[in-house]
Amino acid sequence: MFILAVAGKETEGAYSVTSATGEQVLYIFEDEDDAIRYALLLEDQQYPEMNVIEIDGKLISKTCELNNYNYTIITKNDIVIPPQDNDFI
Numbered sequence: 001m002f003i004l005a006v007a008g009k010e011t012e013g014a015y016s017v018t019s020a021t022g023e024q025v026l027y028i029f030e031d032e033d034d035a036i037r038y039a040l041l042l043e044d045q046q047y048p049e050m051n052v053i054e055i056d057g058k059l060i061s062k063t064c065e066l067n068n069y070n071y072t073i074i075t076k077n078d079i080v081i082p083p084q085d086n087d088f089i
Contacts, residue, residue: 001028001057001073002035004042007049015042015050017083019070026071027080028060034074042082 003026004015016024029035032052039050057073064071074080 001030001055001060002032002052003028003055003060004035004039004050005053007051010051010053014053023070026060026064026069027074028055028057028071029074031076034076034078038074038080038082045082045084047082 005013006015014026016026019025027038029038029052032054035052039052042050061071061073063069
């Protein structure tokens with residue numbers, strides 16, 4: 001499994017999106033190529049450079065559940081595009 005983090009700031013947190021209800025949701029990608037493509041889409045929208053980080057899927061989901069943090073697993077069959085409103089600009 002893979003997550004995204006701002007290059008050079010990987011220890012400060014992972015990329016997440018804001019849901020329709022205003023909650024942060026961590027994107028966890030099953031496939032590295034999908035994570036890379038999403039990172040490139042973010043950069044095209046003027047986000048900072050993103051690094052793709054390999055993680056243990058069971059560990060990250062357990063960590064999110066223990067900390068009451070929302071997450072979603074992006075499968076190979078899912079299509080996700082970055083939100084248009086960008087807090088990094």
